[in-house]
Amino acid sequence: MPRSAPVTERLLLNREEELAAIVERLASARAGSGSAVLVEGPGGIGKTELLVAAERAAREEGMAVASARGAELEREFAFGIVRQLFEPFVVGADGPARGDHAARRRPVRAPAASGAGAGILDGAAGLATPVFEAPAAGPAGGPVAERSFAVLHGLYWLCANLAERAPLLVAVDDVHWSDAPSLAFLGYLARRVGELPVVLLLASRPGEETVEEVAADPRAVVVRPAALGPDAVSELVRAETGGRPDAAFLDACRDATAGNPFLVRELVREVGERGIAPAAGQADLVRDLGPKTVARRLLARLGRTSPFAVPVVRAAAVLGVDAEVRHVARLADLLAGDVEEALDALESAGIVSGARPVGFVHPIVRSSIYAGIAAGERGRMHARAAGLLRDEGASLERVASHVLLVEPAGEASIVEVLVDAAREALARGAPSSAASYLRRALAEPPRPDARPALLAELGSAESLVGDGRAVEHLREALDQAGDAEPRRLAALALAQFLLLSGEPGRAAGIYEAARTGADRRDLRLEASAVAAGVGDADAAPRMSARLAELRARAENDPDAPHVTFAALAIADAQANEPADEVAALAERALAGSDRRGLGWVTGLVAMFTALMFAERYDRAGEVVEEGLAVVRARGSAVHFALCSAMRSCLALRRGALGDAEADARAALDAAPRQAHGFYGMFALATLVEALVERDRLEEAERELERIGVPARATAATYGALLNARGRLHLARERPEQALDDFLAGGRHLARGLCTTPSAAAWRSGAALAQLALDRPEQARKMAAEEVALARSADAPRALGVALRAAGLVRGGEEGVDLLGQSVHSLEAAQASLELARSLAELGAALRRAGRRADAREPLRRALHLAHRCGGERVAEQARTDLLATGARPRRMLLTGPASLTASERRVADMAAQGRSNREVAQALFVSLRTVETHLTHAFQKLGIESRAELAGALDRDTTS
Secondary structure, three states, X not given: OOOHHHHHHHOOOOOHHHHHHHHHHHHHHHOOOOEEEEEEOOOOOOHHHHHHHHHHHXXXXXXXXXXXXXXXXXXXXXXXXXXXXXXXXXHXXXXXXXXXXXXXXXXXXXXXXXXXXXXXXOHXXXXXXXXXXXXXXXXXXXXXXXXXXXXXXXXXXXXXXXXXXXXXXXXXXXXXXXXXXXXXXHHHHHOOHHHOOEEEEEEEOOOOHHHHHHHXXXXXXXXXXXXXXXXXXXXHHHHHHOOOOOHHHHHHHHHHHXXXXXXXXXXXXXXXXXXXXXXXXXXXXXXXXXXXXXXXXXXXXXXXXXXXXXXXXXXXHHXXXXXXXXXXHHHHOOOHXXXXXXXXXXXXXXXXXXXOOEOEOOHHHHHHHHHOOOHHHHHHHHHHHHHHHHHOOOOHHHHHHHHOOXXXXXXXXXXXXXXXXXXXXXXXXXXXXXXXXXXXXXXXXXXXXXXXXXXXXXXXXXXXXXXOXXXXXXXXXXXXXXXXXXXXXXXXXXXXXXXXXXXXXXXXHHHHHHXXXXXXXXXXXXXXXXXXXXXEOOOHHXXXXXXHHHHHHHHHOOOOOHHHHHHHHHHHHHOOOOHHHHHHHHHHHHHOOOOOOHHHXXXXXXXXXHHHHOOOHHHXXXXXXXXXXXXXXXXXXXXXXXXXXXXXXXXXXXXXXXXXXXXXXXXXHHOHHHXXXXXXXXXXXXXXXXXXXXXXXXXXXXXXXXXXXXOOOOEOHHHHHHHHHHXXXXXXXXXXXXXXXXXXXXXHHHHOOOOOOOOOOHHHHHHHHHHXXXXXXXXXXXXXXXXXXXXXXXXXXXXXXXXXXHHHHHOHHHHHHHHHHHHHHHHOOOOHHHHHHHHHHHHHHHHHOOOHHHHHHHHHHHHXXXXXXXXXXXXXXXXXXHHXXXXXXXXXXXXXXXXXXXXXXXXXXXXXXXXXXXXXXXXXXXXXHHHHHHHHHHHHHHOOOOHHHHHHHHOOOOOO
16 A cells, blocks of 8 residues: 555544535435535645545445546646546446437437436436537537537436436535536536435635635535644654654644645655654754745655656656556656656655556645746647647547647647637537637637638637627627628627627627628618617617618518518617507518527517517517527527526516526526626516515525626616616615616616617606605606506506506595506506506505405405415515405415416426426426426416326316
8 A cells, every 4th residue: 555545544634523514415415415515725635535535435325426636737628527527427338328329419308218227318418428429520610509508407417317326426626627617517516406316525725716606505515624733733743753742843843834734744754754753852843844845845755766756757747637657658758667667666655646547646746746847848848748649649628738838839730739629629518618729729820811710719619608808809800801701700709799798789880890891781780780789778879860771671672681670670669669560570570580590599689579568478488489499409508598588577577476586597597607798687687576576675685786786788688677676675665776776777778769668667666766755746757757658559568557656656536546547457468466566556545545345356356466476575465455454365275277387387288298307307408306396386286186187187277
């Protein structure tokens, strides 16, 4: 056994509590409840030993273990950590145990059943296949296939399939050195691990963003190993020196190492090799052997082991985690036998482990040796490593990981390797790694004629992960491209990135630039510019004249592209034109559109928003579901977030608060870096309003604080976000702050030529805030303005909301009449919660007027509707007023298909068709717990106890 092994075992001294906390979570996972555990601390504190002990404990209890370790030089190796974790399972399984390959290539709409006897890559897990199989790289200049979200979803289900066979420990050491795609997966799994019999055990130095997110989760367990105490240090000194250490000597050891177990081990090893007695008189000498001398002591020890030790460890340090003996020999210019001899000696000295490929006993050892190599020599060694790995046919990404550490030299072959590695990373669903390779390829640099295409590829990859540098690189590609088609592709990629980032005005400018040198009257590009510009507070005023010209051209061109009508639809919707006319334009846009690509999903925003403002909610719902079908096939995280944000806003308007909250959270979770982008503000606004209606005001405050509201933005959705914050302030009885937000949101929308109250009922909100501030005249003026606008658009929901505010600020009999009109208008709208609110306000007004008997019926209806929507705030108001009338409201019990939310109905329908919970979750890109929650609610509302009763219960049309 290597000399270092007993010391490693002893480093678990003082770690009983930490290990017990981890073992407790392992037991919970075996009982079916997963969790995330973070072991956090500086290098050498003993994190690795805790993970090793946890893995051993898990195996002893029959759990499966997937383990990996980050490496300093492997941070750009796409899904490197993920492959370490799962390749042993994937590669080790073939045939049925691995999963039918053809089935894994099919869309996920009807995944294969997954169970204890199923393949680990069956069902949605097959979406992870590109991670483990060498993918075909895309063509130069070709469109980027964005599949990162699909891959994350697939990896989650791979975990689920493995955990179904046996409870699973996923252990990752040195997470701070993980590659970005793997970090994205670990964060994705951490947020969902509670529903699986899985423990996600991460060890990291402090500061990694994903790890901090895990630590902030109240459900996670955070273990922070403390410095070793005197007794533990004393035992280590006795084991090394054979003598009982003096107290002053022990104090010196602890002072020199701060109780860090690795440094204590190195110190006592040095003490033992020097023959220093553990006496008080040697304390000052021990202090001089502090942590700053670790590298020097390592090199001195190397010289005492083997004449080949130094070149061997340097070669191994440069090669990294896959340092095969033959590669070490070639890089060190040694014979394989000499390398093996040196490795044996190094193992005895506690510098390398006995495993192969060659590995160091601790990252600090490797880092110290690597740092001891002169920078120029390191670069030359990485260049040679890249060459020998390429000669042996190693993966492009393995070769590229070394090229990244070589100084640029203008070599065409280097550019070729990096570009090919980038395309392979994209095919795996790792655009962040691809961007790193392409940035380095640009620095090489490429031939001048190849630069524009390379810039376009880089910008496209960066845009997929929300990297702001995409703008610079795509703009440069646009400026340098000599041919029309490369310019057009770069322009489209840049414009779409700017749109989704919340800068539609800049996107409009890019569409305009794309027309330079081409047909200046290109209708498609002109319409795209207008459609983007009208969604921007700064750019919209410039679009007025162009809108008139676009409308005239569309009327005279029977072949006008669909985006022309999309631009006209959203512009007219914002301008408060009649709903029928807006809806007709949106339908013309939809009729001519090609619904197959992600570009269509981005452009869907204008058509969806126009339909939503026109209150064609059923049609808007159909359209967004079409978009989600495209997204699920393509696997784009950004576009999944976009569609989820749209669906959440639609659910809020219809009064399905549970669905609104779930979809808003899904949008923010899928692409968190875009939280302040177009759909991020859309989703956050919806989430805040949904939480307010559910009377979870403190939670709404926390979400706003966590995500933040930008100081300024130009996208129209910024106005909606300010409006949502105003509603929260109003609910928290802060009318002055509420009024400020309502008016600021209104000014923002007005600058963008958006006058329709369907966008945001900010005038109603401001009127109520003015009323609370005892400014009745201003309140009446604002409420009347919104009523007039809503009547002009013929939008019953918007009119009902406006009439309610007008009734509240008027008061008296006139107020009661206006509230009655509000109820009447909302009866014709698909807006259950707004109807409930108006009924509640009408009942309250009647009660205040002394008409208690008349008040009871609207209050009962309000209570029933609000309860069905999940609107606790309105329900509590209606219940309170109903009690004040002398009525005794019975507990609300909602049953029947009509009581199901849209998400509950969707899940129940699929379950009624015979699909398992797993199949439903995989097909809808949601978690297993989400499906279970929806089905539980559906069973309660339908009054059934088994899936066999679902089909019949869904056919019933009664509610009570």
